[in-house]
Amino acid sequence: VTSFDMIELIERKRDGGALGDAELHWIIAEYTAERIPDYQMAALLMAVFLKGFNERELAAWTDAMLHSGEILSFPDVTARKVDKHSTGGVGDKVSIALAPMVAACGVAVPMISGRGLGHTGGTLDKLESIPGFRVQLGPDEFEDILTDHGMVLAGQSHAIAPADRLIYALRDATGTVPSIPLIASSIMSKKLAEGIDALVLDVKVGSGAFMKHEAAARRLAETMIRIGKSRDTTVVALLTDMNQPLGREVGNANEIAESIEVLRGGGPADLVEVTMALAAEMLLLGGVASDRSEAKAKLRDAIDSGTAAERFRDVVRSHGGDPGVVADPGLLAAPDHVHEVVAPATGYVTRCDALDIGAAGVRLGAGRARKEDPVDPAVGITLLAKYGDQVEEGDPLARVGYNDPDRLERALPLLERAWEIGDEAPQRRPLIIGEVR
């Protein structure tokens, strides 16, 4: 194996030069084997943050992270395997209804999700609010559930992309997280390790998203699509609004209940619209529909016939969870107390801020400020008035379910500033801002 001089590689990237494929693979392999010290990797990551990667470097870096661990393959699953990944938002419970809807239509969904951190929630935390539901599966269990039900909803195994896990932890400690090439390669190395045929990305844009502006969101989407191309994996991205939370529920158990509503044909219009749009792309990529209207008809049929809800119930049972929650969401944890946030004036809601509401959720205990914090599945926020809604002074804007009055106290200032009431109806905003493919 050729060996390189790490200092020379750092200097080249620092001066804006490009690193070769063999050099990038060497860096990832040596760092994963703990033969490159953290301080050299930190200097390189800062240089990459400030000088970037070209397309070839990005493909090689991602490829090296992908090959640092196991790459899943499911020879017994004959259906095409398509996953969906969201860059993270508030009230973003899309995966929970989407996976069974898509699986019910004949596309396999080997979905590996994450936990919430900061103001954004995590699918794993939400699923764990179903009594008994286990997200950490062994490789055989993962494959069995996917083979039996055409879907699985699990946490990342330590065998997948260990280099990404190490590098992410170092980025988190060295101020090198918000870099488009580093984010894109981190996400894609994990997703490509799932053994998928295609991927649909939900790139969130707005105050509650990682990307505050459309231009940066579009660049991130384009970057991930290019990485997918380098590995012959089709990637399609929708850019969706995250200036306010998606749906009406922000929390964990309450988000599962709202997802079950969607699976039963109900649920708020914005959540249904985003879920249908992303699921339709998955059906197209999965080869089970030839156009979007056919895809949406199939998805509606899976809901109306009850097959999507039934699929979810079976999957919950396979994960060790109580399948009774699908018929009776009242079995989910509920908060001890409820507090109402009311409109300070009469008018129209001109702001219902995703970042403030997400951060309030963390203070309530529905999310976590640090990785090691526990999550209280029962607490959360139900939004009663969203952007554009007409309210009268004193009308409830939100119901806040809480268990600890001190936590409510800390959450309230954020909730009180999250809404703005104006005299005139604000301009409508598109929910699906654009698509990149």
Place this chain on the structure above:
Amino acid sequence: VTSFDMIELIERKRDGGALGDAELHWIIAEYTAERIPDYQMAALLMAVFLKGFNERELAAWTDAMLHSGEILSFPDVTARKVDKHSTGGVGDKVSIALAPMVAACGVAVPMISGRGLGHTGGTLDKLESIPGFRVQLGPDEFEDILTDHGMVLAGQSHAIAPADRLIYALRDATGTVPSIPLIASSIMSKKLAEGIDALVLDVKVGSGAFMKHEAAARRLAETMIRIGKSRDTTVVALLTDMNQPLGREVGNANEIAESIEVLRGGGPADLVEVTMALAAEMLLLGGVASDRSEAKAKLRDAIDSGTAAERFRDVVRSHGGDPGVVADPGLLAAPDHVHEVVAPATGYVTRCDALDIGAAGVRLGAGRARKEDPVDPAVGITLLAKYGDQVEEGDPLARVGYNDPDRLERALPLLERAWEIGDEAPQRRPLIIGEVR
């Protein structure tokens, strides 16, 4: 003591923002106390490398490094204390004759020098070629020699600027060495800790120098002058040529012999010119001459009267060295063998490259590739033809003194390419390129 969030500080510098004085002092103190990990410091240093420091940040960073250790003061030394610092070159033995010349004129010179690394030589290595000469002095010994002789030539004590030593080692391992603010603050934190009233800088420019071009050398000089101002220490810089070695000797014992020649009124014209120019600035800053011609007259008198050579002899004795070398440089170590490099053609020397000759010296054993390598005091190169000299084919260009034939073998390819012979006399180049004050 206020505490800061290191990640937030890294992010601010990464995004081009400025750090506050208290923040910079906190970083240096916490890093020196090993409470900030190397990987966070490495990320910050790369961000500083790429985004820079403004004038205020640079002053605070230097001040914090300066205060990380002991700051010398010499209440018993009534003369003004002026030091000279060179950014490093090949054949740069200026300090050795300069310090006794200046001290003999009544200005105190508390000189702390370094060792050679890479193609540049180090004053300490040269001094150690004097039998018995000790460069590592205790604080009392340092003060005693300075008080008794008005000069001292020592290595850096570990008590001085420990933060700089730690940060320099990390920069060396993370590709963050060649940054003007980081170089300037590193040099100045050590020099300001010597308790000096003023400093003369010799900023070398050319192939054998750290700064290859005048513009960068000028920026470095300006940066150090600004740092000096922030601590009420006058700094004057001369930019001097380092495209070819200074003087005729490159090595250790042979450079001491050449320095003694200067002290006795001889020595090559270029070495004498640079030594006189720097020494004259020191006399002006030391308040013992009112203009340059008076300064130079005093310096010439110190040489002609023998007081400069006498001063050096006394200092050598105080450092434990054999004072007899001043009268008889034949007492210094000599190489076992000599090889001649000859002119391949008749014409004019159009290149006598400092970098190649310095690197050849390292291969011979006169310098070190790595910090832990030993130095052979006896080996070296004597230049017989320099830039602009007329030579005939077969004339000797250099005499190479060596002890190990394998090392000579490795040095020769560099020496053979170091000279270029052209048909026409090249244009004269100024030795003193400019001054910054």
